[in-house]
Amino acid sequence: MKLQNDLFLRAITGEVVERPPVWLMRQAGRTLPNYRKIRASVPDFKTLVESPELIVEATVEPVEVLGVDAAIIFSDILVIPEAMGLPYELLEKRGPRFPRTIKTQADVRGLRTGVDAAAQLAHTYESVRLTKQRLQGRVPLIGFAGAPWTIMAYMVEGSGSKTFASAKEMLFKSPELAHQLLDKITQATIAYLKEKIIAGVDVIQLFDSWAGILSPHQYHQFAMPYLKEICDHIQEVPVTVFSKGAWFALKEIGALNCQAIGLDWNTTPQFARAQLGNEKVLQGNLDPCQLFDTLDNIEKATLSMLKEFGTKHIANLGHGVYPETPVEAIHCFVDTVKRFRY
Amino acid sequence: MKLQNDLFLRAITGEVVERPPVWLMRQAGRTLPNYRKIRASVPDFKTLVESPELIVEATVEPVEVLGVDAAIIFSDILVIPEAMGLPYELLEKRGPRFPRTIKTQADVRGLRTGVDAAAQLAHTYESVRLTKQRLQGRVPLIGFAGAPWTIMAYMVEGSGSKTFASAKEMLFKSPELAHQLLDKITQATIAYLKEKIIAGVDVIQLFDSWAGILSPHQYHQFAMPYLKEICDHIQEVPVTVFSKGAWFALKEIGALNCQAIGLDWNTTPQFARAQLGNEKVLQGNLDPCQLFDTLDNIEKATLSMLKEFGTKHIANLGHGVYPETPVEAIHCFVDTVKRFRY
Numbered sequence: 191m192k193l194q195n196d197l198f199l200r201a202i203t204g205e206v207v208e209r210p211p212v213w214l215m216r217q218a219g220r221t222l223p224n225y226r227k228i229r230a231s232v233p234d235f236k237t238l239v240e241s242p243e244l245i246v247e248a249t250v251e252p253v254e255v256l257g258v259d260a261a262i263i264f265s266d267i268l269v270i271p272e273a274m275g276l277p278y279e280l281l282e283k284r285g286p287r288f289p290r291t292i293k294t295q296a297d298v299r300g301l302r303t304g305v306d307a308a309a310q311l312a313h314t315y316e317s318v319r320l321t322k323q324r325l326q327g328r329v330p331l332i333g334f335a336g337a338p339w340t341i342m343a344y345m346v347e348g349s350g351s352k353t354f355a356s357a358k359e360m361l362f363k364s365p366e367l368a369h370q371l372l373d374k375i376t377q378a379t380i381a382y383l384k385e386k387i388i389a390g391v392d393v394i395q396l397f398d399s400w401a402g403i404l405s406p407h408q409y410h411q412f413a414m415p416y417l418k419e420i421c422d423h424i425q426e427v428p429v430t431v432f433s434k435g436a437w438f439a440l441k442e443i444g445a446l447n448c449q450a451i452g453l454d455w456n457t458t459p460q461f462a463r464a465q466l467g468n469e470k471v472l473q474g475n476l477d478p479c480q481l482f483d484t485l486d487n488i489e490k491a492t493l494s495m496l497k498e499f500g501t502k503h504i505a506n507l508g509h510g511v512y513p514e515t516p517v518e519a520i521h522c523f524v525d526t527v528k529r530f531r532y
Numbered sequence: 533m534k535l536q537n538d539l540f541l542r543a544i545t546g547e548v549v550e551r552p553p554v555w556l557m558r559q560a561g562r563t564l565p566n567y568r569k570i571r572a573s574v575p576d577f578k579t580l581v582e583s584p585e586l587i588v589e590a591t592v593e594p595v596e597v598l599g600v601d602a603a604i605i606f607s608d609i610l611v612i613p614e615a616m617g618l619p620y621e622l623l624e625k626r627g628p629r630f631p632r633t634i635k636t637q638a639d640v641r642g643l644r645t646g647v648d649a650a651a652q653l654a655h656t657y658e659s660v661r662l663t664k665q666r667l668q669g670r671v672p673l674i675g676f677a678g679a680p681w682t683i684m685a686y687m688v689e690g691s692g693s694k695t696f697a698s699a700k701e702m703l704f705k706s707p708e709l710a711h712q713l714l715d716k717i718t719q720a721t722i723a724y725l726k727e728k729i730i731a732g733v734d735v736i737q738l739f740d741s742w743a744g745i746l747s748p749h750q751y752h753q754f755a756m757p758y759l760k761e762i763c764d765h766i767q768e769v770p771v772t773v774f775s776k777g778a779w780f781a782l783k784e785i786g787a788l789n790c791q792a793i794g795l796d797w798n799t800t801p802q803f804a805r806a807q808l809g810n811e812k813v814l815q816g817n818l819d820p821c822q823l824f825d826t827l828d829n830i831e832k833a834t835l836s837m838l839k840e841f842g843t844k845h846i847a848n849l850g851h852g853v854y855p856e857t858p859v860e861a862i863h864c865f866v867d868t869v870k871r872f873r874y
Contacts, residue, residue: 353820353854355824358819478695479695479701
């Protein structure tokens with residue numbers, strides 16, 4: 191089906207466009223009124239992530255309410271560990287927890303990978319298909335996955351953490367075991383993304399949420415090779431890589447076989463361009479806290495961001511929308527971008 | 533009293549020395565056996581911070597057990613808000629909590645500052661005097677304070693936070709109020725540090741622990757002017773500024789009237805030198821997680837760090853020692869530095 195609004199796809203492939211497309215990480219979430227109803231209709235977040243009809247509702251709502259230029263399929267990066275055989279719980283306000291974690295070679299050996307892992311996630315592909323039908327070509331649909339290091343961090347640590355000391359301990363003390371685990375995650379992720387593409391997603395985004403806790407040396411050793419492998423294997427659609435906090439690796443990230451690079455709000459477009467050159471499209475990077483500001487200030491800050499980035503830019507925040515963000519602030523951000531012209 | 537080991541003072545003032553001095557952030561803490569006894573002898577952490585005799589024990593133990601080249605007075609950055617009139621609690625494993633927080637102009641107006649605030653902390657100056665006596669000139673004594681932005685972040689947010697969204701909201705929405713608060717913190721901090729210097733500390737370190745959550749623009753506006761004011765007013769002893777995560781501000785930090793700059797483990801000495809030039813002494817930056825590695829690997833990583841930094845370096849970790857670090861690992865780190873020669 192031909193897209194009615196293909197601005198996002200034109201921009202991410204480097205075409206000259208009239209204005210930057212705009213969407214927000216975590217745009218389908220607690221800030222929107224209908225989402226709260228959807229969330230209240232199920233006992234927990236995981237039930238929501240496994241219910242295709244509800245996923246369609248949550249995914250399409252920001253397109254209809256906010257008028258963003260792309261939808262992103264409502265899901266969770268931790269469906270991959272679960273598909274590999276490591277189930278998790280999501281505790282309200284406390285985040286994810288894995289009752290079992292990965293410690294030994296036997297633990298890694300016991301994990302599913304590749305198409306066997308990907309086959310566990312039929313409900314996600316089904317929700318992609320249903321969402322595409324429901325979108326009726328209005329905007330493109332983004333699919334996402336966690337980057338292998340971030341997924342490994344959760345599988346070894348067992349929960350979120352300020353330091354991810356156990357996961358990093360494995361990198362230091364058992365680098366071969368870490369590489370085996372990272373490789374299995376990578377193969378599962380590639381198979382999963384390929385199924386999502388077959389089901390209809392138009393763009394892939396990889397989230398390396400815990401990039402910033404590794405040293406440049408460790409990031410080079412344990413994160414980059416697997417990001418590269420995924421990018422090299424996903425050639426069907428454009429790919430965005432967002433490694434939060436990995437400013438020190440931007441030069442290497444710029445050499446990946448991908449179309450766009452996400453930036454957090456610490457990283458200026460000037461710094462990024464100096465590291466990356468002018469080829470890649472940049473995505474980001476308004477501080478999500480800025481959306482707690484007055485509407486006047488949000489408009490000014492958004493315009494100033496748009497001017498600093500210039501062309502080859504996809505407007506977004508530098509991280510996911512915070513849950514308590516007023517919906518008028520999000521409207522102001524989106525509308526400011528949509529009124530802007532290069 | 534003449535120092536027996538003045539390596540740290542010679543290094544921080546830029547002298548050519550035979551090897552880098554070494555100490556560890558949070559060296560007096562849970563990793564050491566006697567500290568655990570001291571901690572168990574009081575009902576809570578705050579009682580410890582207010583007991584000069586126990587502070588002496590905790591401060592001197594790492595010098596005697598680990599053989600580090602500097603002591604750092606055992607204290608807490610949050611004594612400043614309390615001295616200004618905003619008391620806090622420290623909950624075991626949950627961190628600090630302020631029952632009252634700063635929200636309005638009246639809240640800021642009600643705070644003590646300058647010498648009035650500093651006068652509340654007589655027990656700290658007493659513990660500096662007692663520690664100096666007990667050290668008998670073996671090594672220099674470091675005194676520290678939180679940087680104004682970090683202190684403000686706690687005073688407004690009321691606790692630790694992943695995002696410090698309330699504190700940042702004040703920067704966005706009420707910049708004048710934020711500047712008034714930052715100024716009061718700054719004046720209290722200067723008076724406090726001057727008293728500590730009179731009591732005998734040989735070096736000052738400023739910790740900007742939450743630097744990394746601000747954008748470059750906000751850091752420039754709300755953090756740098758106050759760091760500058762403190763550095764300009766503390767000329768009696770050398771000053772180290774450690775702004776964790778503020779890689780984007782290193783050029784500006786390098787222009788401060790201070791002798792040394794702390795680096796976290798994300799920041800290579802090559803990057804820092806490119807930003808800062810060669811004048812300042814650099815301090816850091818082994819990943820504290822590296823101390824969970826094997827002793828062989830710790831030695832290799834420490835040596836490789838020492839070579840990368842070259843001269844004008846004070847060996848340290850890139851953050852505080854993690855509580856569960858094995859004491860043999862800390863010994864290995866310290867001893868490796870002490871055997872090294874340029």
